[in-house]
Amino acid sequence: MSYELTELERNAALRLNADYRYDHFISKVARSGELWALKDENGLLFLKSDNDETCLPVWPHAEYAQLWAVGDQAHYQPQSITLKIWLERWTDGLTQDGIAVTVFPIQGEENLVEEPSELAESLNKKLEQYAQEA
Template sequence: MSADNIKSFYSQNSEQRYDLVIAQAKAQGNLWTLADDQGCVIVESGKDEQCLVVWHDEAIAQDWAQNDFDGCRPLAITLDDFIAKWAPGMTQDGFDVAVAPSLAGEGIVVAPQELADDLA
């Protein structure tokens, strides 16, 4: 994905980014998150929720990581795995999902099962 495409993606509002992530993830069959040697990156939302951050594109995930998570790498999660394993496990562990936050950290936070339902 080009720098212009990434910039265009972030110029959309949170709902538009969410809808694009859902459509593209369904088309491609996976989501992207960030990970390091310790595991997946978990961020805290403004509501003190612990969130896994996801995107629909590896380049966008890598671009977002440059701000505060430079040592992280994009990690693909197949939709089948997210729906069958990640969503139930995250729900049990009390995590939410931040879907394609802006570079300022603004975005839609949903329960893992809600995202799984939207992706199914």
């Protein structure tokens, strides 16, 4: 399911601003059918936004997630989530728990925070677009 990430693509994606990383995330996740979070023996990694909002960070590839897992978070490992399960269960669960999503965050950069339902809507639109192209 996971796609092959070349060094050229990785380096280019890491130079994108938050809005372009969001678009990259949507395209890659819709094509590959999976997204990535970070997990340790106690569960998933959650972050606090600038507005003190609890957020689940997600990435389009395990390598991007691994780049976040440094320093105090080095013990976290990438955890795959299928897009189908994300759309069927995670979106509602995160919404009910009042947890937002940080999409493709990069350390030291401005990162985009999205409501789970809005992220699901963007993913579903991209899936529809790909289905029409097929």
